[in-house]
Amino acid sequence: MRFATRTFLTSCVPFAVLLAVSFWAVRGTVMSTVRDGLRASVRENEVALAREQARNETRNRRLLQGVAENPTLKAGLQLLATERSARDQARNTVQDQLSEICDSLSFDFIMVSGAVGEPLAAVVRDAGGFTPVNAVRLRPPEQGFFSADDRLYEVSSVPIYEAGAQVATLTVGGRFEIARFGVPAVLMHQGAVVAAQMRDLAPAQIENALGTCAAGADCEVSIQDQAYLSLPLGLTAGGGDGYVLRSLQNVDAASAPLQAALQKLFLVSGFAALGAMLGISALSSRSIAGPLARVAAHLRHSAASGELPEFPDSQGGVQEIQDLTRGFNHAAKAIREGRERLTRAYVQFVGSLAQALDARDAYTAGHSRRVSEYSCAIAKAMDLPEQDLETIRVGALLHDLGKIGISDLVLQKPGRLTPEEDQLIRQHPVIGRRILENVQGLEAYLGIVELHHENWDGTGYPCGLKGDEIPLGARIVKVADAYDAMTSDRPYRRGMSHAEALAVLRSASGSQMDPTVVEAFAMLGDQRKQQAVLNEARSLHSLSLAVRSETTARAGSTTSKPEAALKIVHDPAIRGRQAVTPEKEAL
């Protein structure tokens, strides 16, 4: 699993879960709070309404008291009570009076009963006006709901007194239409729904639900999974012939818009928060993983190249990553330094080896160093990479190491060598190789050491390789070796001039020498000549210094030959009288 993925998962998932859970909990709390608040407000409304209705009834009662004191009605009742001959007309008279009262006070039903409750006359409002009804069967309650001719009236009664004695009862009422009622309400008669405003609810459901409610008390019921609040309304509740008027308010429906709005709010904010969290955690995981990936790429590159480059100072600004890179930088620096020390030590060792070799013969003193310099110059002229340059430099220094294994008698023999001796000499590349191949880290130079006597045309030793089979380093060193041998003095001859040596090299080009290398060296020679003219004085000076220090290093050597040699080199008159093959000279 990738680090970014893990960071993301460990940071995002628990928080997402936590966020979702807390959102859910908060939402639930808010919803229930809203519902409770709404229920309370609905209850308050209904209580206020019930109180208002009770007040209205009281007011009606007062109004009725005034109506009951109507002297003309009393006169009419007296007439009705005393008239014997024209009873119909007397009843008409009273009904007429009742109609007038009904009309002027906007009642829908009016009735007078006698002192003991016997019905006297009744009038109801009709489409066209007022119609007297047969009052014989009517027994309205003193207060409450009352049904006459299939119409429902909400009635109140008031006694009519004469001289302190009740002579009659006046009952008035208005049509009750539940649809015009202010709040959702239901009217029930002996447990059965008479009228209800809720058209979507079946009467049976309402009856079942409200059947559990105590009379005169408010209660909460559940119909069709919705919470309803029901309060008894008005003074008529519980009384009046088994009629009960209750409000029935759907609390859930009332709070639905608010709940929906809240739900939406919660969903939007929840998803926004989740999204923000996703984004932030993705960014933060990337901010960790990005520098890490860069570090990893850097390390991979280091592993592939074997180099230990330093990290740039800032790696995304993350403290830990910076610590990491800094630590790596420190380690890399230590390793690099160790490696450099090692390299230095090894180069010094190699230099010492070369010096030791050169020291055996005064005439070859500085040979290895010079060959190394020439080789380097040629390699540079051929635009070889830096690494090869280093290999060539060191390889050239070591190229004659094998001569350690050759007896001084043979090596320093002034005259011509016998074939046996020559055979012995020819062993030195192989000996050199044998010496070095046991040393770890010097593998790169084995080619130069072993093969610097191979010829371009395959006539060389020890393997007889030809052309490109011979490593380029070995080919370069061969040219440099031959040139140095030809231009160096020997006990038996003077060294050749540059031009002579170059001519010899050119003549051997394509046979012993690699033409490309010879050509490169020839070009180099021109440049060197120009440079030599420009820097002659300085070169002389530095050269003499170098020779002197070399002389000092060779304790016990009293000869002043280097100075002489130096003079000879710069004296063209005593130079190169004898043409020799480079091969022979380069022994």
Place this chain on the structure above:
Amino acid sequence: MWTKLGSGMLLGAALLAGADIHGTITIERKLTRHNVTASAGIYQRGASIELGADAEENPLAFERSHVAVYIEGPQASLSSEAANASIEQRDRRFVPDLVVVPAGSTVSFPNFDPIFHNIFSLSKAKSFDLGNYPKGQTRLVTFATPGIVAVYCHLHPNMAATVVVAPSRWATRADDNGAFALKDVPAGTYVVVAWHKAAGTFRKTVTIGGTNDAEADFTLPYVETSDEKHVAHR
């Protein structure tokens, strides 16, 4: 009835060879408010309402036709002549609701409604209570003393009528245009009285000499710029 009264007056005028008093009642604004709903009975619901002289159609005509005009004066009292009038009860209303009769006249109150009425008055000039009586029955009342008699019904508080008992036989109602004429008034000085239920009583002195007709115009209610005196009498 009015024709009868008028012809009697004409007869008297011919005998006495007097002159006429003409006049016009001017009423510029409505003086009476009617409660149409309350006065309409159950038996006439939906039927057209006949409120005296179509009050709603032309209220000013109604007001003008409800002005009683008669004369007062020393000579007038001598020539009082009884007449008969009738106030019917129809549709829980008195029809007519204003009669003008000389003192000593008898007014009948027949009930044409299918319900009881109980007609009474508490006025000074004549107080009476006719008791409850049903349809088809009638009661008679004789008004001996001049004055304004307000008539009501015990059972129907909306019913009201007025009997103006004039001291002389020269008494009449103005017509819809406010015009009135008191015929064959003997020579002399009289006070012409115009009475309206809401506006009150207005008096004007008129002198009749020979056979010349006299004019007596009234503007009701009283206009302040006029120097004529009036007494509001309710």
